[in-house]
Amino acid sequence: MKKLVLATAALALSAGLASADTVRMGTEGAYPPWNFINDKGEVDGFERALGDELCKRAELTCEWVTNEWDSIIPNLVSGNYDVIIAGMSITDEREQVIDFTQNYTPPDPSAYLALSADLDVEGAVIAAQTNTIQAAFVAEHGWTLVEFATPEETIAAVRNGEADAVLADKSYLAPVAEAEADLVLLEREEAIGGGVGMGVRESDGELKAKFDAAIQSMKDDGSLNALISKWEVSSTF
Amino acid sequence: MSCWQTVQDYALRSIGIGERLLPRDDFTLCQQFTLIGSGMIWNVYFGLLALLAGFFLATALALGKASPNRALRKPAEWFIFVFRGSPLFIQFFFAYFLFLSLKGVSSIFDPFTSAWLGALAVLFLNTAAYSGEIFFGALLSIPRGDLEAADAYGFSGWKKFRKITWPTMLRLAWPAYTNEAIFLFHATTLVYFSGFPAWRQKGDALYYASYFADKTFNPFIPYPILAMYFILVTLTIVGVFGLVNRHLNRHLPAERRMRMRVRPTLLR
Amino acid sequence: MFNFCTDPDTLPQLQWFACYLTTGKHMGFYASFGTVLLLLAITAPTALLFGFGGASAARARLLPLRWFGKAYIALVRGVPDIAFFLFFVIALDQAFEWMRHQVKCPDWDQPVRQGNDFVVCAAAKMPLGTSPQWVHETYGFFLAVLTFAIVFGAFAANVLYGAMRAVPYAQIETAEAYGMSHRQTFWRILVPQMWVFALPGLSNLWMVLIKATPLLFLLGVEDIVYWARELGGTANPRFTDYPHGDWRMWYFLALLVFYLGFTRISELALDRIMRRLSHGQATAAGEAQRRTAGGPP
Numbered sequence: 001m002k003k004l005v006l007a008t009a010a011l012a013l014s015a016g017l018a019s020a021d022t023v024r025m026g027t028e029g030a031y032p033p034w035n036f037i038n039d040k041g042e043v044d045g046f047e048r049a050l051g052d053e054l055c056k057r058a059e060l061t062c063e064w065v066t067n068e069w070d071s072i073i074p075n076l077v078s079g080n081y082d083v084i085i086a087g088m089s090i091t092d093e094r095e096q097v098i099d100f101t102q103n104y105t106p107p108d109p110s111a112y113l114a115l116s117a118d119l120d121v122e123g124a125v126i127a128a129q130t131n132t133i134q135a136a137f138v139a140e141h142g143w144t145l146v147e148f149a150t151p152e153e154t155i156a157a158v159r160n161g162e163a164d165a166v167l168a169d170k171s172y173l174a175p176v177a178e179a180e181a182d183l184v185l186l187e188r189e190e191a192i193g194g195g196v197g198m199g200v201r202e203s204d205g206e207l208k209a210k211f212d213a214a215i216q217s218m219k220d221d222g223s224l225n226a227l228i229s230k231w232e233v234s235s236t237f
Numbered sequence: 238m239s240c241w242q243t244v245q246d247y248a249l250r251s252i253g254i255g256e257r258l259l260p261r262d263d264f265t266l267c268q269q270f271t272l273i274g275s276g277m278i279w280n281v282y283f284g285l286l287a288l289l290a291g292f293f294l295a296t297a298l299a300l301g302k303a304s305p306n307r308a309l310r311k312p313a314e315w316f317i318f319v320f321r322g323s324p325l326f327i328q329f330f331f332a333y334f335l336f337l338s339l340k341g342v343s344s345i346f347d348p349f350t351s352a353w354l355g356a357l358a359v360l361f362l363n364t365a366a367y368s369g370e371i372f373f374g375a376l377l378s379i380p381r382g383d384l385e386a387a388d389a390y391g392f393s394g395w396k397k398f399r400k401i402t403w404p405t406m407l408r409l410a411w412p413a414y415t416n417e418a419i420f421l422f423h424a425t426t427l428v429y430f431s432g433f434p435a436w437r438q439k440g441d442a443l444y445y446a447s448y449f450a451d452k453t454f455n456p457f458i459p460y461p462i463l464a465m466y467f468i469l470v471t472l473t474i475v476g477v478f479g480l481v482n483r484h485l486n487r488h489l490p491a492e493r494r495m496r497m498r499v500r501p502t503l504l505r
Numbered sequence: 506m507f508n509f510c511t512d513p514d515t516l517p518q519l520q521w522f523a524c525y526l527t528t529g530k531h532m533g534f535y536a537s538f539g540t541v542l543l544l545l546a547i548t549a550p551t552a553l554l555f556g557f558g559g560a561s562a563a564r565a566r567l568l569p570l571r572w573f574g575k576a577y578i579a580l581v582r583g584v585p586d587i588a589f590f591l592f593f594v595i596a597l598d599q600a601f602e603w604m605r606h607q608v609k610c611p612d613w614d615q616p617v618r619q620g621n622d623f624v625v626c627a628a629a630k631m632p633l634g635t636s637p638q639w640v641h642e643t644y645g646f647f648l649a650v651l652t653f654a655i656v657f658g659a660f661a662a663n664v665l666y667g668a669m670r671a672v673p674y675a676q677i678e679t680a681e682a683y684g685m686s687h688r689q690t691f692w693r694i695l696v697p698q699m700w701v702f703a704l705p706g707l708s709n710l711w712m713v714l715i716k717a718t719p720l721l722f723l724l725g726v727e728d729i730v731y732w733a734r735e736l737g738g739t740a741n742p743r744f745t746d747y748p749h750g751d752w753r754m755w756y757f758l759a760l761l762v763f764y765l766g767f768t769r770i771s772e773l774a775l776d777r778i779m780r781r782l783s784h785g786q787a788t789a790a791g792e793a794q795r796r797t798a799g800g801p802p
Contacts, residue, residue, distance in 0.1 A: 021634035032744045040529035073454045077621045078595050097454040097621045131451040147435045152738040160337050175741045203622045322768035323761050326719040330757050423585035456592035468583040
């Protein structure tokens with residue numbers, strides 16, 4: 001029941017819906033630009049904007065809840081919130097346990113962030129967040145993997161020389177490289193993971209259908225692409 | 238794959254021997270038991286070494302805190318207060334930060350940023366502070382008669398300490414010290430959880446338990462397995478410390494022997 | 506917060522900090538200190554209650570009850586608290602919902618476990634799907650308190666069990682000689698006398714409880730460690746008006762000071778209670794007090 005509840009986006013839509021159950025949207029709140037906590041202490045970011053728009057189109061009342069990454073799926077299947085919207089890539093492993101809506105960003109490569117641009121990653125020490133697809137990727141290739149509990153620590157590790165590079169989603173690393181002059185993105189990128197989708201319980205087919213339709217309508221009228229470009233989270237459809 | 242094969246592949250995985258890749262799918266109970274058990278190697282390593290090394294520093298700290306000399310007493314008091322007054326979680330965080338910055342000063346500190354040495358150092362200092370306080374309490378409650386008897390026999394200085402003060406202190410402190418040992422082993426689960434990074438997926442029992450919890454999305458199997466292993470460790474500690482306790486009390490008439498009561502006087 | 510905070514980029518250092526430290530995010534951080542203190546204030550008596558129940562069960566005359574009490578104490582104390590925290594909250598939540606499900610929806614025909622999903626009828630949801638946000642938060646907080654109380658209740662049970670045995674046996678024999686029943690002896694003789702013996706162990710447990718609170722974030726409570734990490738991490742200018750580098754060290758330093766201060770205050774307060782409790786008691790500490798006061802030896 002990781003309910004680090006930070007923001008209540010009670011999207012009061014219409015009085016008619018007031019009696020309906022609210023849909024609780026679970027996110028991590030520590031992964032800009034996808035989702036993060038802004039200065040006011042509210043959930044913000046690409047997925048906040050996207051989620052609010054989707055709820056409006058699906059005529060649902062939504063509420064935002066943050067939950068630690070490690071237990072985000074067990075808490076969904078246990079019913080503590082109804083949707084995961086946390087930059088979660090659609091993978092086979094996860095598909096076995098939960099259902100995903102159609103992806104709302106196209107599959108995008110993961111990137112390396114390092115101190116020098118001419119690093120050879122295969123012989124280097126690569127930092128990644130524990131239990132991410134990137135960590136699994138490095139381990140599978142037999143390179144030296146060093147795992148940290150939070151993404152923040154992985155970048156700190158490169159800064160202080162504990163690791164040579166971080167492997168993470170490009171959209172997460174790009175703003176960091178932009179802000180800090182001595183950190184650069186490598187040219188080499190890895191195609192890991194599918195697109196990002198919303199996770200729902202397997203028994204919740206109705207909710208999945210509603211969000212699928214809403215995502216489709218945003219894809220069709222181009223508003224999804226506009227949102228993606230605005231937050232620079234990935235390539236567009 | 239048979240269970241025996243799994244044991245061969247993964248029983249020493251936590252120290253880098255055996256199969257390089259962790260299981261990716263079709264997780265079996267056997268795999269979970271083997272890998273989490275493999276991780277226990279690190280828990281036992283941290284617990285055992287910190288306890289052994291901490292024992293000596295704890296004795297010094299207890300003597301320091303009981304010393305009439307201000308220059309000895311104050312540092313010992315502060316050391317004990319800081320380590321007992323702050324959560325281990327935060328101690329790990331600061332230690333890692335400190336070791337990283339020391340690394341720039343001298344290459345002697347290089348290995349300290351790895352868990353095997355850095356985390357061990359923190360656990361060592363931490364358990365020394367807790368045990369030091371226990372020993373200090375015991376030192377104060379040594380019956381005056383015992384010390385007077387030592388004087389009467391002409392014992393003094395080092396000999397008196399080694400033959401009378403120290404054994405009596407240990408005897409009185411032993412039940413509480415047993416608790417401290419149990420909690421020290423429990424505290425070793427924090428090493429990779431919050432403090433130090435795991436290299437090449439070599440971690441402790443909790444690291445592998447959370448690996449399985451993450452991969453199977455089911456926390457109800459790996460964590461109870463972890464709990465089972467720790468209950469075994471706790472029982473072993475209680476058994477071994479009970480034997481030592483018997484040895485420490487062997488000279489006393491039966492009814493005066495300190496009954497081994499494991500009380501939660503200290504943990505973190 | 507302040508009027509001059511509209512454009513942080515242009516502010517001199519002092520005002521910048523004034524604005525930075527009063528953002529909504531920081532207010533959440535400050536409030537979380539209150540959350541931790543509130544949790545401690547509720548957990549301590551609850552854990553004591555659990556401990557009392559456990560200790561009473563461990564010395565009950567009924568064999569199964571005695572086994573239950575002893576198993577509770579031994580099991581919980583043998584396992585690192587962190588292992589409990591990682592799955593207990595979900596387990597407790599599911600247990601509550603399952604029980605409510607059995608009561609409220611007896612004619613529900615679908616299985617509760619559908620594959621990986623845990624599905625109960627809408628009326629059995631805790632809290633109800635229609636509940637406002639604060640109910641969800643309160644319920645999460647309540648589960649955290651309960652988890653802490655179960656874990657620390659076992660430790661308290663162990664202390665109280667020892668304290669009950671420390672009450673001189675003659676007292677109990679005397680009570681029996683007066684014809685008191687087992688129940689009367691327990692409530693009128695044993696329980697009132699055990700507290701002096703229990704207090705050192707319980708005060709230690711209190712210190713331990715304080716130092717276990719950094720694990721609260723595992724239980725889903727937005728605690729001080731959660732906020733310290735969140736606020737201390739590098740703040741990128743794209744996502745905040747107050748960009749800064751990796752300041753985690755300073756935030757953790759604040760936590761360190763908080764914990765050391767809180768420990769010190771607790772130490773002083775518990776010393777005072779112990780002195781008062783020992784006053785006039787026939788224990789070593791009581792004896793020592795009499796001596797220093799210059800009373801008869």
